[in-house]
Amino acid sequence: NAGVTQTPKFQVLKTGQSMTLQCAQDMNHNSMYWYRQDPGMGLRLIYYSASEGTTDKGEVPNGYNVSRLNKREFSLRLESAAPSQTSVYFCASTRDRVYLETQYFGPGTRLLVL
Amino acid sequence: GEDVEQSLFLSVREGDSSVINCTYTDSSSTYLYWYKQEPGAGLQLLTYIFSNMDMKQDQRLTVLLNKKDKHLSLRIADTQTGDSAIYFCAAMDSSYKLIFGSGTRLLVRP
Numbered sequence: 001n002a003g004v005t006q007t008p009k010f011q012v013l014k015t016g017q018s019m020t021l022q023c024a025q026d027m028n029h030n031s032m033y034w035y036r037q038d039p040g041m042g043l044r045l046i047y048y049s050a051s052e053g054t055t056d057k058g059e060v061p062n063g064y065n066v067s068r069l070n071k072r073e074f075s076l077r078l079e080s081a082a083p084s085q086t087s088v089y090f091c092a093s094t095r096d097r098v099y100l101e102t103q104y105f106g107p108g109t110r111l112l113v114l
Numbered sequence: 115g116e117d118v119e120q121s122l123f124l125s126v127r128e129g130d131s132s133v134i135n136c137t138y139t140d141s142s143s144t145y146l147y148w149y150k151q152e153p154g155a156g157l158q159l160l161t162y163i164f165s166n167m168d169m170k171q172d173q174r175l176t177v178l179l180n181k182k183d184k185h186l187s188l189r190i191a192d193t194q195t196g197d198s199a200i201y202f203c204a205a206m207d208s209s210y211k212l213i214f215g216s217g218t219r220l221l222v223r224p
Contacts, residue, residue, distance in 0.1 A: 042214030
């Protein structure tokens with residue numbers, strides 16, 4: 001099992017460009033999450049999907065959209081990137097939203113917006 | 115809402131014990147977690163504790179929970195250089211989401 005995979009690993013964007021971060025899990029988990037990690041701060045939740053077909057906003061959703069494509073895949077889209085979105089983005093999944101002890105994280109996508 | 119705070123940095127000698135502290139604000143948090151993040155990697159769950167427990171031990175790791183003071187600690191016995199990493203405390207809020215502290219960077223000196 002690969003666990004949680006994310007692509008790309010690194011990306012540099014210019015302000016105003018768009019991109020989609022991809023995430024996939026092979027653990028048959030129901031719930032998936034997108035976090036961002038900024039220097040000196042803990043992870044902050046951007047969006048989550050409690051189950052296939054549902055998505056909800058987290059703590060910092062502005063400037064992002066998500067798609068739960070199927071049970072395995074959960075993508076994060078930046079429509080018009082801004083320098084404030086420079087961060088490391090982590091995808092995670094859990095068996096179910098109440099079983100956070102089963103949460104597995106991907107290796108992260110490092111995004112730089114110039 | 116929930117707020118989780120940790121000290122930023124801890125340095126210990128190899129073989130000593132490390133104690134990383136965390137405080138949280140929401141007394142209704144049912145689960146509290148410790149994660150480890152190595153350079154360039156994602157977070158790895160180390161251990162967690164349910165709020166009706168005072169202590170949990172798992173090999174070299176001991177978690178202590180003081181519910182009255184809303185204080186959580188992680189003790190690593192016989193700390194090794196491989197334990198050097200950032201350690202995050204997190205609390206589950208009332209809507210089953212994790213609220214993370216800002217992380218404690220542990221440096222283990224040979």
